[in-house]
Amino acid sequence: MIETTLQKYFGFKTFRPKQRNIINSVKNRQNTLGVLPTGSGKSLCFQVPGLELEGITLVISPLISLMKDQVEHLNRIGISAEYLNSTLKKNEIKNIMQDGLKGRYKFLYVAPERFNNEEFNQFVRNLNIPLVAFDEAHCISKWGHDFRPSYQEVIPAIQSLIPEATFVALTATATEEVQENIQELLDIKDEHVVLQSIKRDNLHLIVNKTYQREQFILSYIQERKNMSGIVYAATRAEVEKISSYLKDQDIDNVIYHGGLGKKERDDNQHAFVSNKVNIVVATNAFGMGINKPDIRFIIHNNLPGDVESYYQEIGRAGRDGLDSECILLSSERDVNLHQFFIDRSNGTDQHKDHMRNKLDRMIQYNRTSKCLMSFMVKYFDADEYVKACGHCVNCLSNERTYNMKNEAKTVLNLIQDTKTPLTKEHIIQVLRGERSENILFNGLDQSRYFGLMESYLTGELHHILDELILNGHVHFKNDHLHLVDLSFYILKENKDIYTVPFRKHFKEKVNVSTASSPNETLFQKLMDKRASLAEKYGVEEESIFSEGMLKEFTRKLPMSKQDMVHLAGVGNYKLKHYCPHFLKVIKQHRECLTTHNQNPKHKSPQKN
Incomplete structure (x- = not known):
């Protein structure tokens, strides 16, 4: 029927x-x-x-x-x-x-x-x-x-x-x-x-870090004559500026933003949809409900404030199923502008924090070296199994020169050998040889892989795990990593896996259970946690906490948010979003010290 x-x-x-x-x-x-x-x-x-x-x-x-x-x-x-x-x-x-x-x-x-x-x-x-x-x-x-x-x-x-x-x-x-x-x-x-998965195979995602955005837009459009496209800009003034620049270079276009009269908006929209003009330069007021299947490219001149808005706007490309490109341009000013408007908004503190989180994820998309489509799919559905799209700018990057097959095999073998499901945190702590409470409780310190990669920073191990997840080598579901067919193929075939160089430096091995210099050990743990959070949220490490602030943590050893709030440099946003991670590290470190003092003859288990 x-x-x-x-x-x-x-x-x-x-x-x-x-x-x-x-x-x-x-x-x-x-x-x-x-x-x-x-x-x-x-x-x-x-x-x-x-x-x-x-x-x-x-x-x-x-x-x-x-x-x-x-x-x-x-x-x-x-x-x-x-x-x-x-x-x-x-x-x-x-x-x-x-x-x-x-x-x-x-x-x-x-x-x-x-x-x-x-x-x-x-x-x-x-x-x-x-x-x-x-x-x-x-x-x-x-x-x-x-x-x-x-x-x-x-x-x-x-x-x-x-x-x-x-x-x-x-x-x-x-x-x-x-x-x-x-x-x-x-x-x-x-x-x-x-x-249904938000993945669309015909959309080719590109992040371009050029500083000459107007020149890029001009050259891009000139090379694609007779193709329909949208150029999004953050403000009405930028829309007018880009449109005038293109017209000066003989690129016919129309504009669309909330400052135009209704008739002009309708006329310009009709001109674009009916193919009388190929290019529209617009704010995000343009596009919802536009029934034009042959939009071949969408260029964002500015960083959107969240991934949802970006996905909805690029989703207007390629509705006929043919290949289309979605290019993101941005500058540091875009981030500052979003942060300014969030701070000045009339929303509650909860709403502002929520918008900052969304902005952090958009920044992370803009900076990641991993598959852009997989990143986006995982953003909307954390439990969906993804594979690298193979045609975004990161998948095609010639900077993917580091062969991480040995690290990958170590991770996959650890997952295979361990009977209980492992979280990212479990894997990182085992490989780094960290005697945290959850590792000891689950007996993971007895694993033959315990401490096998202790020279790697936490952020570096996060990079490895994210590459494996976003390329489909493992399935990340319900916060745990699970082997898939591709995992066993890698283990059996000794397959090369290339990523961007990610090793920042090689540290000397540290026995994290020793109490000989607790502050230095804790400081390194806090530094690793900062690197991990910076990688996760796509922000600069110093924007989380300075090294001086981390040293202050090692001296004061705060054990609660109440302790944290009394330290200079800890505001409401950092108190909510970052401090719980550092408090957990400090608590686990103190528990390790207590265990060591109660068992001074404790020795690290021999690795198999």
């Missing part, structure tokens, strides 16, 4: 991956969340069941232009649909309401703010609405990159007005915490969450 509807109205013979799962869940009247990559046909997931259900499907949409485009598309293919928004006159709204009561259309698109109107609410009470679709559902969650309070506030009103309606929420950009928040708000059970 649903295949008949699909072919009759939309001209497709088969569903794309996961569409059928969502549609069947909705038809069974289950509240459902669908997280599908951009361009994967999310709209069909409520349009197909909406056509088969009796009554009108109510679609909550965040943008006037988006609902207008979708309604026009539905009407063109013979499906009756309407929208209500602030652009309509009173008599037009009245006529649409009357037509709705007479059942003259199947879909009604509205903005969440429409529910502030009592006349509209009364109209909704009198309709048969079996299905409510939340388009761009990440706007519901306070943790979403485009949170709109009106989207969340409207949910109780809808539940009161249409208590029997089924909900379907659809988005391309939802991290695990956003998914959980949407589920809680819309009463969606885990078994009715349908996820």
Whole structure:
């Protein structure tokens, strides 16, 4: 039945991956969340069941232009649909309401703010609405990159007005915490969450560290005549500047930002979508709902504030399935500007911390030497198994000259030999020979690999593990590392694995259980932890804590956040995000000292 509807109205013979799962869940009247990559046909997931259900499907949409485009598309293919928004006159709204009561259309698109109107609410009470679709559902969650309070506030009103309606929420950009928040708000059970990998093989991700951004943009476009592309800039002023520069070099383009009049925005958007002009220079106000499948490249002139926004914006490229490039340019000023706006925002401290975390991850994407697509996939779903894409700028880098096959085999052998699942922390502590409480408790100090890589910094071992995970040599799931087919292939075939040179320096071996110079030993542990955090969050080591601050930790030995807060240089952000890691190191170090003092004749076990 649903295949008949699909072919009759939309001209497709088969569903794309996961569409059928969502549609069947909705038809069974289950509240459902669908997280599908951009361009994967999310709209069909409520349009197909909406056509088969009796009554009108109510679609909550965040943008006037988006609902207008979708309604026009539905009407063109013979499906009756309407929208209500602030652009309509009173008599037009009245006529649409009357037509709705007479059942003259199947879909009604509205903005969440429409529910502030009592006349509209009364109209909704009198309709048969079996299905409510939340388009761009990440706007519901306070943790979403485009949170709109009106989207969340409207949910109780809808539940009161249409208590029997089924909900379907659809988005391309939802991290695990956003998914959980949407589920809680819309009463969606885990078994009715349908996820598809955000990985898109036709998108080639590039980070370019050039300082001559305008010249790069010009040269890039000149080499790709007759190709459609979007150049995103952070501010209206930069949009105007880049556009003028390109026009001075005979590159025809239009601009799009919130400072333009509505007619000019609409005209410029139409010129781009209808191929009258190939290039649009825009702020992030442009793009949502744009139905243009042949966008061959997207260039970001500035670093976005979070990975979700970046993914949504580059997702507008290559919707026809053909290869397209997504290039990220940036400067240190971009980071400073984001930090300035976060600090000056009216959000709570919790919200500001959350935005700083998102910015840290975006910075890490910008600086990583590892597969960019794998990085992005893992950002949205930490448990998804990934393999290197093979065509991002990092996968193709000629700087991958260090053969880490020996380190890789050591890690894989350790995982294979150990009966209990290992976390990253377990592996690093075993290989470095650290006698922490969890290592001793699990008897991992008896492993033949204990201390085998004690000359490696913690951050260097993190690099090795991340390379193995993002290249698909191991599967990182539920915080543990698991062997896969590719793992055994490496162990048997002695395969070369190349990465960028990562060894910073080679240390002399240190027996971490000795108490002969506890402060020096602790200081090195704190330095390693700082390097590990810098690698994890993609920030400079000094921005976490200076060496002087770490030496202060070794002198004062703080054991709680209360102890930390009294030290100069420990603010609220560092207290929450960094201090717990260092407190754990200090606590474990003191426990090791206690164990040593109680057992002075304790000797390190012999390695097999």
